[in-house]
Amino acid sequence: MRELNDPDFGARFLVAENGSDVLSFIRLIKEGASTSGILAFDFETNALKEDRVNPLEDSILSCSFCFDDKVAYAFRLQSKNKWLYDDNVVNCIKEFYEWILNNKNIKKVIHNLKFDLKLVWRIVGKYPLVNDSSWEDTMIMAYLLDENNSVGLKRLASRYLNLDGFKYERMVLEVGKISNMSSLDWYIVSQYNCADSFMTYKLYYVLLDKMKADDLFDLYEKLCRPLLLLLLETEIIGFKLDIDYLKQKRMWYRDKLIELEREMSKIVGFNFNPRSVKQLRKVFESLSLSGKIDKFGKTGFSTDKNVLAKLSKQGDLVFVDKLLEFKKSQKISEFINGLLEKQRDGIISTNFLLNGTVTGRLSSREPNLQNLPRGAEVRRAFISRDGCKLVIADFEQIELRVASFYAKDKTMLDIFKSGGDIHSRTAIECFKLNCSEKEVKEKYPDLRVKAKGVNFGILYGLSPKSLAEYINVSIDDAKDYISRYFYLYTGIKDLIDKTRSSVIENEYVENIFGRKRRFLGLKNLVKSKGLNDEEVSSHLREAFNFLIQSTAVDICNLSIINVKKGVLENNLDAKLLVQVHDEQIWEVVNSGVERFCSILKSESEEVIGGFKTPIDLRICNSWGDKYAD
DNA sequence: CAGATCACGCACG
DNA sequence: AACGTACGTGATCGGA
Known part of the structure; x- marks a missing residue:
């Protein structure tokens, strides 16, 4: 064992040098974590640069643990995907990770949870499920607190803890001069590893307090944390x-x-x-x-x-x-x-980022499965496994529905309630059509498409000029259309105005789930540049759009979580394969498809009590089946 | 000459 | 410019 203490961190960093060190570390960590009820841990893999990391393939070099603010432990695991210890020690290490997975009384704290849990899965072949509340992700906590800044561990440590985690990164880079950790001095890597789990541990308490002070705890607990675990499964199993x-x-x-x-x-x-x-x-x-x-x-x-x-x-x-x-x-x-x-x-397995957007939407990387071309050409290749079906659910016009919900706009609510066609209704009003809603589709299909553009454009804060360009009319006509729109849907106009004045006053917008979008310095910007300044108006457009987009996606994600919980309660075999904002694709064992669909319906269509968000549901063999008409 | 960075274009909701 | 994303390609540039 070697001790590499850090006076700046005020902690002891202990590094195992052989198998028996590892075994005694495991004993100490089990004991310490059981007493404190918390265990932060972190892995190092052979790729240091973020964009090259692949947790399903990279070599698992080492891990570190921290259960109080005095000491962190680190030991090596593998080199070139080969264990560095004899079978007995390897088995103890595996058993140790199983113990961590099974012990729900201990809070496990990780920075970027899905990444490290994929490594645990590779080691023991298991992963926690959506209803396991013993896991915490400091990266997502930090994101909820501040969507505008980096959530890198080192940056957070300097922002919230006044610790310079970067010095270890510099040391590692200095020794290595390259981005491949496996060729580096082991003690430097271990120190780095210890620093990471130590910072994660410290950060947890600071972020937890801040989240509670900012009323973000509910959002984190009810939405983010379960979603992380749910998506972990999605990423591990992949799409055939x-x-x-x-x-x-x-x-x-x-x-x-x-x-x-x-x-x-x-x-x-x-x-x-x-x-x-x-x-x-x-x-x-x-x-x-x-x-x-x-x-x-x-x-x-x-x-x-x-x-x-x-x-x-x-x-x-x-x-x-x-x-x-x-x-x-x-x-x-x-x-x-x-x-x-x-x-x-x-x-094919993607990586979903919960902190990839400022609106709470997910983003998908390597590959991005959220922007495949519409139509069957590419999507036909995405198929269900043998004995399974794909169940594909789409929320219908959820953003417009959300707008009507916040605006309490009677006209729009009525259209949705009665199953009317919002685009046709808008077309009649804007273009002064003299026909019934049903006739619009047949008589003026092109005007309906334009009205659709207006409906969505309003949510983006479109200007008369851009509308004019979009539907190819004069700016005066466009102005006319917009004022007609607001005359028809008065509540929407009020909602936009209310959101604008509130974001200028508070410098943030908050949706019904407590998710926030912050615009620091907006008040002064408005004072010095006025409301018509391009930067100001762009913030104001963004603020209103945030309210709608974030609420819509939070509803979609909450529905996914509810569905999965229902699946577990009913002992069904159904796994989410991909989420594309308002679309979800599940892989369901044939025998359970019918029950699954009824769970999906009942758990999705009223996430917010009293507010209906209907879904379109299809049972398919491939993603492309959706387009086969 | 490999690699980083920019500009462009385009896929999705 | 009407909101939110990811990424492949070609061109360009400066450092090993």
Whole structure:
């Protein structure tokens, strides 16, 4: 055993040097954690740089533990995915992690919970479920307290604890000069590891107090923590892919892109790379098309698909259409290639971030499963495992419903209550249509689409100018439409005004679940620059949109948690595979599908008492089935 | 010459 | 610019 004390931290950092040290550490930690009721822990893996880390594959180098503010323990685990100890010690280590998993009387505190629990899963093959309240994530706690700043452990330590965790990072980098931890001096890594679990331990109490003071504890306990554990399962099990289909499509698109490239070169008269904006501009010039483009970026005129679509409308331009086709195929093939690269044994697993947005939405990374192209082309590859179905649920127009809920707008509430068509109703009012709601869809489908744009645009805080551009009318007409909209839905207008004045006064907005979006310094900004300043109005738009977007997504996520709890209570086998904001996909064993669907309905459609949020529910074999009409 | 960074474009709700 | 995201590609630039 070696002692690497840190006077700045005021703590002892103890490092095991052999198997018997490990065994005695385990005894001490069990004893200490049982007494204090809390255990912070942290793993180091072989990748130091955040963007290269993969907890399902990287080597698990070491772990550290801290159960009071005096001492932290660290011991090594593996090197190149091989255990460093004999079987007896390895078994004790595994048993120790099982003990941690099973002991619900001890609070386990981790910075970035899902990451470390994936490593635990690799070691013992188990993970905690949604209803286990003995796990805490300081990263998510910090995020709820301050969505505007970094939630990195070192930054938090300096912000909240006045500790310089960065010094260890500097030491590690100094010794290593590279980002691969496995080649580093072990004692430096251990010190670093100890510092992490020590800081996590200390941070927990500080953040807990702050959360309670800020009324965020409920949101954390009822939503964030269960969601973390639920998504842990989602990420561990992954989504099954039809690999043969994807490989076939990859080939098909490879040929198609080459062919399109050839055809375009022939028209233009020289070879060029259609993926390059710079080369594309030259091509446009040589075809005398550049003069018709009125959209510009920092480096020249735009060649994006909207520009191309405009050009295409002006005349019969084979080249432009081929380029549009090329861009679309190029994009799809990027998705296909990405999936094939990242899948393992036919399973694709994403990483959901709970702190990836300022609105409480999740984000999805490596790969992003929340932005797959609509339609069956790519989504057809996402299939259920043998003996299972996919149950796909979509909340219908949840953001507009949330707006009507806050606004208590009678007109809008009535439309939703009676199952009316909100877009048609808006179209009638804005465009002075003289027909019934039902007739709009048939008689004026294009106006209904525009009204849909208005409905969503209002939630984003759209201006007359942008509306004018969007639906191609004069700014005066757009102004007229907007005032008609607000005349029809008076409550929405009031809600927007109320939200604006309240965010200026308080410098934050808060939704019904207590989630906050903070705008520090807004009051002074308004004072010095006025309400029409671009920065100010952008904050005000964001504030209103936050209220709607955050509430909608909190409802969706709470429904997921309720459904999963119902699944466990009823002993069903159903696992969430992916969440795309207002869409959830579950994998359900055939025999339980019917019961599952009724649980899903009952747990989703009234998350807030008295406020209905209906869902559209489908039973599918693949994600693409949704689009097969 | 590998790697970081920017600009662009585009996929989703 | 009408809110919130992730990411692949090409071009460019400066340091090993």
